Amino acid sequence: MSQSSGSRASGKAVLKPKKPYLDFPLTPHACGKWAKKIRGKLHYFGQWARRLEGVLVPIAGEDGWKPALEEYKKVADDLHAGRTPRGEADKDKLTVADLCNAFLTAKKRKMDAGELTSMMWYDYKFATDFLVKQFGAKRLVDDLAAEDFGALRAAMAKKWGPVRLANCITRVRSVFKFGFENGHMERPVRFGSEFDKPSASTLRRHKAKQPAKMLEPAEIHTLLDGASEQMRAVILVGINCGFGNHDCAELSHSNQNLDTGVIDFPRPKTGIARRCPLWPETVAAIRAAVAVRPKAEKPRDVGRVFLSSTGTMLVTRTAAGHTVDLLGAPFTALLKAKGLHRKGVGFYTLRHVFETIAGEAKDQVAVDHIMGHTDPSIAGQYRERISDDRLRAVTDHVRAWLFA
DNA sequence: GGCTATGACGATTACGGAAC
DNA sequence: GTTCCGTAATCGTCATAGCC
Numbered sequence: 374m375s376q377s378s379g380s381r382a383s384g385k386a387v388l389k390p391k392k393p394y395l396d397f398p399l400t401p402h403a404c405g406k407w408a409k410k411i412r413g414k415l416h417y418f419g420q421w422a423r424r425l426e427g428v429l430v431p432i433a434g435e436d437g438w439k440p441a442l443e444e445y446k447k448v449a450d451d452l453h454a455g456r457t458p459r460g461e462a463d464k465d466k467l468t469v470a471d472l473c474n475a476f477l478t479a480k481k482r483k484m485d486a487g488e489l490t491s492m493m494w495y496d497y498k499f500a501t502d503f504l505v506k507q508f509g510a511k512r513l514v515d516d517l518a519a520e521d522f523g524a525l526r527a528a529m530a531k532k533w534g535p536v537r538l539a540n541c542i543t544r545v546r547s548v549f550k551f552g553f554e555n556g557h558m559e560r561p562v563r564f565g566s567e568f569d570k571p572s573a574s575t576l577r578r579h580k581a582k583q584p585a586k587m588l589e590p591a592e593i594h595t596l597l598d599g600a601s602e603q604m605r606a607v608i609l610v611g612i613n614c615g616f617g618n619h620d621c622a623e624l625s626h627s628n629q630n631l632d633t634g635v636i637d638f639p640r641p642k643t644g645i646a647r648r649c650p651l652w653p654e655t656v657a658a659i660r661a662a663v664a665v666r667p668k669a670e671k672p673r674d675v676g677r678v679f680l681s682s683t684g685t686m687l688v689t690r691t692a693a694g695h696t697v698d699l700l701g702a703p704f705t706a707l708l709k710a711k712g713l714h715r716k717g718v719g720f721y722t723l724r725h726v727f728e729t730i731a732g733e734a735k736d737q738v739a740v741d742h743i744m745g746h747t748d749p750s751i752a753g754q755y756r757e758r759i760s761d762d763r764l765r766a767v768t769d770h771v772r773a774w775l776f777a
Numbered sequence: 778g779g780c781t782a783t784g785a786c787g788a789t790t791a792c793g794g795a796a797c
Numbered sequence: 798g799t800t801c802c803g804t805a806a807t808c809g810t811c812a813t814a815g816c817c
Contacts (some may be wrong), residue, residue, distance in 0.1 A: 550804090619808080720810095
């Protein structure tokens with residue numbers, strides 16, 4: 374390394390080394406070390422000279438700057454971010470990557486045991502990936518402070534809406550809760566007051582801004598007129614019983630009695646019992662759809678009321694946990710074909726329509742029972758049954774609205 | 778062209794417990 | 798006794814791409 378710039382030590386001029394290349398980050402300091410000022414503080418990295426008998430003597434060799442550069446690179450990220458660099462004593466401490474890996478491994482075990490869906494695992498993976506990206510894989514969990522979580526929330530809020538933000542905050546909190554409860558961390562992490570979920574009022578305002586999920590009678594009749602036998606049947610089941618996509622896909626012959634006109638079918642999502650009287654139009658449509666129903670591809674689907682054209686379940690999940698919806702997609706296609714497609718309107722809208730119109734019958738308990746919603750009130754815990762008359766009054770009200 | 782699969786995102790629901 | 802909140806989990810929609 375050539376030496377040109379001068380320095381004075383112990384009264385004698387010493388030639389400081391030149392930077393080995395143009396944007397070399399360190400500069401030779403008069404104390405004999407390479408140095409860099411970061412966030413207002415001077416940090417030292419390796420020697421460019423040794424002091425012999427009070428005089429600085431440059432270290433021989435062209436590559437003397439390399440160890441100093443290596444030393445700087447190891448701690449640069451931490452120093453520039455205002456953190457204390459991780460030393461030898463910290464090498465066994467828990468990092469963000471360690472915690473995320475332990476969390477995902479535990480969740481994978483639950484997934485393998487069938488206690489967690491693969492889609493849910495994918496969501497956890499997404500959240501942990503975001504954590505690692507924001508904090509850095511090697512960041513010590515002990516080093517995380519409230520301001521880090523405040524910055525994390527700000528990054529999330531910049532990208533996503535309040536619903537997704539709330540979901541992701543919940544998942545991030547779950548990761549650290551898992552860490553503490555399972556002994557990976559000595560103390561719970563301080564999230565700070567900024568790392569909170571959007572308030573209920575924020576979520577309500579967000580929802581209010583969304584387009585109404587509603588179809589009017591004329592629109593529903595337009596859809597029914599252009600629908601296949603099966604599509605006509607599922608539309609009527611959707612509006613008659615407030616069934617969603619998954620409900621229709623899961624419906625079996627054993628759940629319905631077309632002679633008495635009643636469906637008895639616990640919600641697949643929650644297992645909560647529900648019962649719904651059928652309209653004559655719905656019964657006729659189901660009979661017509663069943664008459665042309667394709668043969669089931671798998672024995673387990675033989676009892677299903679509705680199947681895809683190839684004989685598979687209408688709503689299934691792939692190995693990766695993604696939903697394949699052969700009911701919602703054709704319904705949306707029908708909406709588009711009839712010029713009725715708009716943001717937020719899909720097959721599930723029929724469930725919204727049922728809830729909205731049925732509520733006007735002024736018997737919310739009966740509506741909730743047909744919808745399969747639990748009644749969390751004390752009255753709900755004591756109520757053992759609900760009469761078919763009340764249920765029929767509700768469905769008749771919706772029928773009168775649709776066929777008026 | 779219709780069906781199927783995938784990935785990303787948004788929204789909903791249940792439930793227990795704390796706060797009112 | 799009711800309401801609200803935090804936590805945990807599931808369901809639905811949409812755009813896009815590949816396949817038959």
